[in-house]
Amino acid sequence: MNSLDEFAELISDHVGIPVTGEDLRRNVDEVPGWDSLHVMWLLTVLERETGRRLSLPDVIEAPTLAHVYELAVAP
Template identity: 60%
Template sequence: MNTVDEFVTLVCDEVGLLVTAEDLDSGLDQVAGWDSVHLLTLMVALERSTGRPLSMPDLLEAPTLGHVYQLAVRP
């Protein structure tokens, strides 16, 4: 996963939420249907997709899906 579009597709396919690139800047509490279980599901999908672990504390502090994306793609 290297692009925002791939991230959005992963969220839609793995988490089951219909989001768009425009939703990445919205607060997680503004994403329709979002809950904490989705964060765990997304974390596992991102780790599988990127092949590396992500920090749960960092993900818990992420205010937006865009921030989650940045955590997933940072070197």
């Protein structure tokens, strides 16, 4: 996962919510079909894909999915 496009594809494929680049930059409350259950699925997928643990509170508090991406790929 090296780009926001790949991140959007990961969400669509593994979480089941088709998202666009525009959706990634929206407030998560504005992403069509998104809810708190999807946060847990996304966290699980990201930890599996990156091989590292992510902070659940940080992911929950992320204002956008793009911010979640930054948390996942941050050094």
